[in-house]
Amino acid sequence: MNSHDQNIDLPSVDEVPVDDLDRKLLETFAGRVVRKDLVKRLKVGFNVPVYVLEYLLGKFCSTTNRDEIEAGLRQVKDTITERIVRADQGELVKARLQKQRSMKIIDLCTVTFDEKDQGGKYWARLAASGLDFIHVEPDLVHKHERLFTGGIWANIELSYDETILHRGVTRPFVLQRLAPIQIASARYDEFVEGRRQFTRDEWTDVLLRTMGYEPAHPDFTPRRKWLYLLRLVPLVEKNFNLVELGPRGTGKSYVFRELSPYSILLSGGQVTIPKLFASNAPPYEPGLVTRWDLVAFDEVAGSHFKKPEDKQLYKDYMELGSFSRGSAKGTIQGEAGFVFNGNLDGEVETIARTSHLFLPFPDTIRNDMAFHDRWHAYLPGWELPKMQPGYFTAHMGFIADYIAEIFHNELRPRSYADHYDRHFHLGSHVEERDRKAIARSTSGLIKLLHPDGECTKAEIEEYLQFSIELRRRVKEQLRRMGGIEYARVNLSYIDKENRHETFVTCKELGSTQILPDSPLPPGDVFTVGHDPAEGRYSLFRIQCSVAPGGGRFAVVGMTSKGIRESARMSYDYLRANGKKIGLDRDLGQYDVSLQVMRLTPGNDADDLGMAFYIALLSATLGRTIGAQLVVLGQMSLHGVLSRVEGLGDKLRVAMDAGARRVLIPTENSRDFAALPAEVLDKLRIEFYSEPSQAAFKALVE
Structure with missing residues (x-):
């Protein structure tokens, strides 16, 4: 193309103070770095990736001298004018x-x-x-x-x-x-030797500037810097599966679209099985997972799986890094990791308390626990701020194509997955999938920050702790979906030297307590019920009011069939047997209203009878209910108690909601041997053998 065909008017280069990090980068990696804001001046009218433009900038503008940058930009402009087509x-x-x-x-x-x-x-x-x-x-x-x-x-x-x-x-x-488009050379030994000239904090900032961010901005806390760096781990770690859900506008997809020619971003999350894995008919062309370092799915809410076997293929590949499609293909290996990005709307603390943090996924996989168990790390996107102009750097960073070559050719083939084992054991709740996930995250962080693998015990402990948190976030959501099957979520590590065990938690888990610390007003009871249609255990709050009237009985709020029948049965039993327990009034002379509130997902429950009974008696007597108490159990019209089914799952829901005491029928005493130790340690379980005994244990003296 000729220059008169494309009149690109480049603004003059701003005078940006050169800082110590710029000078050190230029001295150590001459010809490998570029001012990261220059790309914006060249993007006008050209829909090309950043790494293409930075390839040109690296040839002509790898300097901090303003005049040299201006001259280099003119050369880049001429190249764009001549070579890049609109x-x-x-x-x-x-x-x-x-x-x-x-x-x-x-x-x-x-x-x-x-x-x-x-x-x-x-x-x-x-x-x-x-x-x-x-x-x-x-x-x-x-x-x-x-x-x-x-x-x-x-x-x-x-x-x-x-x-x-x-x-x-x-x-x-x-x-x-x-x-x-690629850099002339990207030698591992030169890269490692250059890295040794920087402190870890300086190197962290170098990587962030390479991504286009300005780490000196006060909003970039040390933790946020690590969360941004986590987006790079799939580029250096083979078969690394990362999920990031958070608000819009936080730059979730930028790295996977712009930074490396070895990653591919699929907008809308849609791709056919033949294109992703391999065709099942001649010529049997292998798909994206065999050609790219990572496949990123943007806006995963729009994804769907047309057939169950399609989803199974995803799960098999995410677990094994291989797949099979048709007898003619055999088993095919792939090294691409999966990155799923999506928007998480609403208050995270509320979602974490009432549901699970995989909600943005499409219906076909939202509640598929086996699918989500394949994630090595869950990046909490809600902790990252929405992009603002001040977040973008005008300082030096690696040319995108140079760092991409280092990541692809030098760091991906290496593994530091066993480095943590030099100093630490993993705790008893860490299962094999957890171990692999934690090891891969730790390995990826070490590759990014210590490409030669040389780091201190204290640094390894930081990476290990961070990696455990990322995996625990996955396990916590599985526990909310699967209950007792995923009860072992207290992930920890043990120092081999002093045998000290450290348990790692997630920040958002500290706000999941629902039950108040103080006694509840009369008629206010918490319980856990089972929704047979959905196979889900749900937390309910029942509030009862009793006032003089003509014997009207009403259930409001959740009014499904099972709930209405349980409430009516408890009301009829108390009305028929009230005098036997010393109730000196006839419920037929009062209007009774029972409000049922669902606090976690679930649409019905037919096993809330004892909670209704205690709520009715508490409201009628004007007696308060004990603090942090959950009542479990169902009874018949004649007061016969039923054994609580799914006790372990119900206790887990109660514990997660902040319960400290749980009332259960004596019939369930034989289930204790199967309960997790964590549940027994955190809950005080009290038995009752008849409805009245349960009621008086629940009421505050």
């Missing part, structure tokens, strides 16, 4: 190519294989130029197989030959040469 210039490219017979451009090249053509035929396509049916030699295609799966940004040389016919149709475009 989407509206496709026909102009064709015309110039026909006239000049050859042309050099920078474009996104993809290749398809037409197996119906005799002997098979490869065709190249250029996305920005719009050129299609470009002849390309098989040897060149197989040298760069990512041309099949998303394409490669590259320096491309085209030629024009109108004498070439294919099946009677003129196909004059020929791809003569393709050189992927």
